[in-house]
Amino acid sequence: MQDVTADSHSTVCPVRLFLLDQIGDKWSMLILSSLCSEPQRFNALKRRLGGITQKSLTQTLRRLERNGVIARRVIPSTPVAVEYSITPLGGTLRKPIQALWAWTEAHMAEVEEARRAFDARAEQEA
Amino acid sequence: MQDVTADSHSTVCPVRLFLLDQIGDKWSMLILSSLCSEPQRFNALKRRLGGITQKSLTQTLRRLERNGVIARRVIPSTPVAVEYSITPLGGTLRKPIQALWAWTEAHMAEVEEARRAFDARAEQEA
DNA sequence: CCGTATCCGATCCGATACTG
DNA sequence: CAGTATCGGATCGGATACGG
Numbered sequence: 001m002q003d004v005t006a007d008s009h010s011t012v013c014p015v016r017l018f019l020l021d022q023i024g025d026k027w028s029m030l031i032l033s034s035l036c037s038e039p040q041r042f043n044a045l046k047r048r049l050g051g052i053t054q055k056s057l058t059q060t061l062r063r064l065e066r067n068g069v070i071a072r073r074v075i076p077s078t079p080v081a082v083e084y085s086i087t088p089l090g091g092t093l094r095k096p097i098q099a100l101w102a103w104t105e106a107h108m109a110e111v112e113e114a115r116r117a118f119d120a121r122a123e124q125e126a
Numbered sequence: 127m128q129d130v131t132a133d134s135h136s137t138v139c140p141v142r143l144f145l146l147d148q149i150g151d152k153w154s155m156l157i158l159s160s161l162c163s164e165p166q167r168f169n170a171l172k173r174r175l176g177g178i179t180q181k182s183l184t185q186t187l188r189r190l191e192r193n194g195v196i197a198r199r200v201i202p203s204t205p206v207a208v209e210y211s212i213t214p215l216g217g218t219l220r221k222p223i224q225a226l227w228a229w230t231e232a233h234m235a236e237v238e239e240a241r242r243a244f245d246a247r248a249e250q251e252a
Numbered sequence: 253c254c255g256t257a258t259c260c261g262a263t264c265c266g267a268t269a270c271t272g
Numbered sequence: 273c274a275g276t277a278t279c280g281g282a283t284c285g286g287a288t289a290c291g292g
Contacts, residue, residue, distance in 0.1 A: 013156065014234070015227060015230045015231055015234065016152075016155060016156060018230050018234050018237055019155075019226060019227065019229075019230040020150075020152070021237075022230075023149075023150075023226070024146075024149075024150050024151070025150070025264080025265095026142070026146070026264080026265075027265095029142065029145075030139065030142060041273085041274090042273070042274050042275080043273065043274075051266095052265095052266095053265075053266055053267070053268095054274080054275070054276090055265080055266075055267090055275095055276085055277090056264090056265060056266075058274085058275065058276080059264095059265090065244065066240065066241050066244040066245075067237050067240055067241065068236060068237055068239070068240025068241070068243075068244075069237075069240075074274095077273095078273095079272090079273045079274080080272085080273060080274065080275090081273070081274085082273080082274060082275085089233060089236055089237075089240070092229065092233065093229060095225070096222070096225040096226040096228075096229045097226070099221070099222040099225050099226075100145060100149070100222040100223070100225075100226060101141060101145065102222075103145075103218065103219060103222045104141045104144050104145040104148075105141055107215060107218065108140070108141065108144050110194060110215055111144055111147075111193050111194055111195075111215075113194070114192065114193055114194025114195075114215070115192050115193065115194070117194075118191065118192040118194075119192075151284080151285095152284080152285075153285095167253085167254090168253070168254055168255080169253065169254075178285095178286095179285075179286055179287075179288095180254080180255070180256090181255095181256085181257095181285075181286075181287090182284090182285060182286075184254085184255065184256080185284095185285090200254095203253095204253095205253045205254075205292090206253060206254065206255090206292085207253070207254085208253080208254060208255085
């Protein structure tokens with residue numbers, strides 16, 4: 001990657017803030033990933049993510065909606081249905097995120113090994 | 127991106143954990159970015175990042191070192207010098223991160239606009 | 253120069269209870 | 273069904289002080 005630290009002097013690097021707002025938290029990437037494959041309603045999404053609370057899901061969806069990467073559509077039936085979907089803007093995130101995801105799958109074992117080695121060294125010194 | 131939510135049922139998706147451990151916090155990406163351009167000593171890095179505390183820098187460097195993406199080399203001079211550098215494993219992160227960074231720079235304005243629109247709508251309803 | 257230790261406020265995130 | 277409201281534990285991250 002190019003060195004971006006030049007921009008981060010004095011003023012807090014704004015790129016980082018925008019970037020982490022899309023992917024820096026626990027659930028954002030999974031939600032984007034799931035919505036990329038198909039639009040989904042609130043509870044369908046909740047079941048699919050497995051383990052997220054209503055509160056966290058609502059919060060994350062709101063933030064992503066505010067950022068313009070997902071869309072919220074209320075279907076006036078009884079009871080109400082709400083469908084979430086990826087926007088064109090959100091769709092452009094797909095490839096970069098997928099690349100990072102692929103990196104992780106490819107190198108997870110190496111990272112685990114590095115951790116074991118590090119911990120073993122730390123153990124020895126203690 | 128492919129839908130990864132299938133893996134995230136019941137067991138907490140491990141890919142996400144490994145991924146966020148490299149890039150999910152405030153300073154990791156900036157540090158990786160800076161070390162990609164050249165190895166650097168502790169205080170040089172600190173000055174370059176601008177705004178990070180010693181504590182946060184140490185913590186982040188330790189975690190990244192433990193994950194095997196950066197290396198720490200102690201140069202026994204007086205006083206001690208410590209040089210941090212990117213590892214081969216860390217180098218493979220360069221392209222995926224750069225892609226995400228480029229996405230942000232390219233679409234930051236759109237995100238800002240989406241936020242304004244969202245906030246304006248919210249304002250109106252209130 | 254390169255850390256470690258401690259305190260402390262802010263935020264994250266889960267659990268739980270309640271509503272149109 | 274799709275939220276909102278509230279509480280509380282855990283973690284993050286800055287400020288500060290001290291040590292090898």
